[in-house]
Amino acid sequence: MFSSLMPDVASTQAAKTDTLFFALLGLSSAIILLVLVLVATFAIRYRRGSRANRGSLPPILSREFEIGWTATTLFVFLFLFWWAGSSQLSALAPPKDAIEIHVVAKQWMWKTQHSNGAREINELHAPLGVPVRLIMTSQDAIHSFFMPAFRIKKDVLPGRYTETWFEASKLGVFHLFCAEFCGTDHSRMLGRIVIMTPEDYARWLTAQPEGDDLAHEGAALFATRGCSGCHAPSSPVHAPNLAGLYGRTVQLADGRTVTADDAYIRDSILQPGRDVVAGYEAIMPSFASILSDGEIQSLVAYIRSLATGQAGRGPALAPGNAIEGRPSGESDGAKP
Structure with missing residues (x-):
């Protein structure tokens, strides 16, 4: 009956989510039903004028029973927390072949x-x-x-x-x-x-209409925006090279370490002075008002491709430890 009220199940995650949902719904319904039955029973048994014994607790309310149902409730709660938590966490990390x-x-x-x-x-x-x-x-x-x-x-x-x-x-x-x-x-x-x-x-x-993939688009932007003028191995500017950067742990000037993932690279392009790489000066300009979100995605895809050797065309970069470029004619600095 309930399944007819639900949307289609069209993914592997949907089936797991529905199983958890119906389990919680069933358990909640059982608890509500138990409470209603107990309330109705006690309301009738101990109503005003009834001859029910009110002088002592019934045997079922012994200390052992109290400890037992409290421990059972705690176990059920921990189990549900583990089940729901593991289900949600598993949905955060995509498979490597995605x-x-x-x-x-x-x-x-x-x-x-x-x-x-x-x-x-x-x-x-x-x-x-x-x-x-x-x-x-x-x-x-x-x-x-x-x-x-x-x-x-x-x-x-x-x-x-x-x-x-x-x-x-x-x-x-x-x-x-x-x-x-x-x-x-x-x-x-x-x-x-x-x-x-x-x-x-x-x-x-x-x-579909032909077009470069994101990494190729990023490689072209890397050159046209002047990024290679600082981040190429032959550049006279002391700026990090980017090949092999993606996914690595980067040491920052303030002693912290970060992982060079998509979010970090994006932040490095838009806020280059926030997480400066150890050994480099914070002289890279911000691209916040220069690049669109689509262009930033392309640049991130290009830098990601440098870690796997699939960059396609674009400036050759030697392995290094950090990030992005600068507009033509401006000096660049560092972050990863």
């Missing part, structure tokens, strides 16, 4: 870009049975990427990257909503998730 799709939210639309450069607006095509990693950011207000059939809702924030992932388990077309009020036309910020067989998805991807 394909990558970038999402940019904007009043009032969803813009998506696949790894080969194919772009969509208010649609996201994905293959069945293949993990998909979504890297998301917003160009303006806070949005929330909500796919009911996948049981996924993730806030999309301006100036930050957020991530989620899913693995579709059902073919079809499913709803995409914004679940955070984001302005006048919030209710019209709708989209579709189109799940196809891997073969159909490959054909669809091939048929």
